[in-house]
Amino acid sequence: MTRTNEYQQPIGEAVTDWKARERPARIGIDGRHCRIEPLDVERHAADLFDAYGRAPDGSDWTYLFVGPFANFESFRDYLTKAEASADPLHYTVIDSASGKAVGTLALMRIEPVHGVIEMGSVTFSPLLKQTRISTEAQYLLMRYVFEDLGYRRYEWKCDSLNAPSRKTALRLGFEFEGIFRQAIVYKGRNRDTAWYAIIDRDWPRIRRGFERWLADDNFDANGKQRASLAQLRDESAG
Template sequence: MLSLRLAGDAELRALEPWQAEELAEHVAAAQEFLDPWLPWVDSVATPDGAARLLQRYADAQARGEGRIFGIWVDGKLSGGVLFRVWDAATGVCEVGVWLAPEVTGQGLVTRAVTHMIDWAFHVRGMHRVEWRCASTNEPSRRTAQRLGMTLDGTLREASQHKGKRYDVEVWSVLAAEWPTKR
């Protein structure tokens, strides 16, 4: 199994369709914590829904258009990171993340996304990496700042979840900035 150590007991590795049941169990256990920020949580908290999501990313990866990785802590799936959007023609991609509440505050997302940004810029030749989050999601905003991203602006009421509208902040870092921003 290919993996990348993030911390002593944490590793980043591919999250694949055959792991749908493990993903569904993880999301169901963290559902209340994740739900305010991630509109896909309800649909992925079942094995069938998780399988659909993971197959969608496997297909996207085969086309060179996206990727999804899990974060395992002590052998337990505890979160993930993904290239939610990947547009090689324009050189722009978007990173997305989630983490179970019991492993927040350890720098796991920051470390994982740092590796992803390095790969996007230095291996795949991307020009811009974006990070989008609800303007009320303080942990996500702080992570974008730790990554050295710049707040490009706010898309007012651009997201709707469970009948409520949210402002979405767009953060980014450019390839030319990346070595000095970290």
């Protein structure tokens, strides 16, 4: 039943004992297959430049605000600015097996007063795409946001024409909320932005799906998944 105020106007559900949350910190988060740590140019730049250079072309940068980079110097300049940024707050994904940096992602549009935060600037190299590490990296930051920081809403936004990003958002458990037309101008072109989100009440089910998907018994001897993340998440709905 919809709540009403003293004027008989419909109002939103009560949020009791709410207080502004802390901003995300520059901390490391350990998983089984990867480690998330704050972007550090001195430690990560060379590995990242090598990892991104394994792509056959520059298409991975099409829907990002930056790149592709013609040389290491311009890439390092970008990383230097990214490292200094507090919002977006950039993190590096470290492959635990190799110890190498293989991609970056960021927490951004951080609103502690409302408990809202966005996952963005996801820049995964060919060494990271479609691996258990890429899924675990997303899980680790999502868990940090909901459980350690206590945020209420976790967003994913992308160019509405970016089919891989939209597919990834749904795979990870984000719910599609709509298209914001002419939201951004970047790289000299228009962007209609697709919005997705996970809210705190969804998180327990989504967490169970991640944990079941990441478990060793969900993969055969060749490393192929036995059940999809979406399937395991649906089975965890109860």
